[in-house]
Amino acid sequence: MVQLSKYQKWAFVLPLIAVLIWSLNIAVTRYVADYISPVSISFYRWFVAFLILTPFMLPKVWKQRAVIGKDLGKLAVLSAFGMVLYQGLSYTAAHYTTATNMGIVNAFVPVFTIFISYLILKDVPNRFAIFGSLLSFAGLIYVMSQGHISSLFEQGGHWGDAVMVVAVGFYAFYGVFLKKWQLKLPLLTSLYVQIGFALLYHVPFLLWFGLDGINADNAASVLYAGVFPSLIAPLLWMVAVQAIGPNRTSIFMNLMPVFTAIIASLWLSEHWTIYHTIGGMMILVGIIMAQKKTMKVPSQLVETAS
Template identity: 70%
Template sequence: MAQQNKTVWWALGLPLLAVLIWSMNITVTRYVADYISPVSISFYRWLIAFLVLTPFMLAKVWRERQLVMQHWKQLAVLGAFGMVLYQGLGYTAAHYTTATNMGIINAFIPVFTIFVSMLMLKEIPNRFAVVGSILSFAGLLYVMAQGNPLNLIQSGGHLGDVMMVLAVFFYAFYGVFLKKWQLQIPLMISLYVQIVFALLYHLPFVLWLGLDAIDQHNVGSVVYAGIFPSLIAPLVWMMAVQMIGPNRTSIFMNLMPVCTAIIANLWLAEAWTIYHSMGGVVILLGILLAQKKVATVETVKLNA
């Protein structure tokens, strides 16, 4: 029994590690915005991931080519939403907002997923999920307005915040597509093929806008983005889902705003203000309420 408990506690470190890597990547994204264009870092990121995975995955993908061909359209859509629209908008948003705000907005993925599921899967959220989502959205608007609603009315909010909201919305579609299709494809093969599609989607933008050179100012950020958030974090996250379950794993996503704010404060000297605290608490309470009730509904379905 002691060994089992030890294993469980060790497994709880997996989603925490993934969240730390993703939080660090948000800060890296903000830092490198002054040294490389969004198209360039996004393309380089997936190119590095592709080059790292190819020696291990190419033969496996070839053996499973018939399975891949059966689902290539779905994989193409997943690559577009999860790796191009979400990541591309995130890199662009970094030019106009702070890493702290990006981390806070990124925590909205579970809430947006509820409403995308309602649109696509016809899953009607109960009143607690709706109240939690409204509460979280009110907190988000408060942060975007920097504590003064008049700022939001007068300026329409920061462009970067709006773009990050749109990015998170696209990623919510990515999660719902995964749930809707439930592709019977090995996870690493699915990831590899999605990366291939992401590179293909980037080609028109690369040809039109060109690529910035990799130099001493951006090379560390590019390599980090291509390995840690692209490969290591998804891998340990999938391991966590298998070991402690999807519901307990997803709760760790709520730590991302806090982790991002701490890293951004230490590295970029970004201030954590009173409106971040007040809005963050409201957002977190709403997200916990929405997730708790949704998790309960899913548990009932599984037990039925």
């Protein structure tokens, strides 16, 4: 058995902190939904991150422009899926559902990734992946229907949860494209260029919907979203991957629904119910089973998690 060094043991704290930051951001997203529009918070998030990174990254990006130019189209696609569609739809979903439900649905990324990998990478899932995915999907439906499956069809389902499912689907595409293309760019360089594209993508939406101003009600949330989940968490995650490996690191993502539920309960007064417990356990067990002897979710480049 390979023994871990003292540094590697401490490195297990890093993904824990990263997942905690992303979980808190889900609660922040739900909280700020009443004070700023989805397109505005999405734009401000990446604008703040871009401003912070520019003094450090712009000279490096300029020097690497020839190398970056070869992958510019791919970076544009990654930005569209991971930073605009996933994040924008997540902020939209926050207007119609709870942070607790958003955290649970967000845990569905590995299952979506398995089937999108089959379509794009031709990675054929085994029986564990198929059964685990079906179990997770059943758990997701159970949560969305609040424990009453018939109501899902009678009332057309929960709009916010459905939007979040679509958002998670886009993020799964993002992860699969990362695996497919295997870009040879440093993490921060890739992140910086993708943020630049994200800001450009926001322009037509801002022209159509307008840009809400920053005020006392939303300033702290905007600053948090632009710094902690956008910059600090990905860096902690990257260091953890290097120290303890991608497989061990990726396991910590399963804690996101738990952390989100605790934060939402303490801060937003949301209630954890029996259908959350049953559906959440079904999703978690299904995810663990689905990843048995199947492709690993690309965890070394979790750049835009919620």
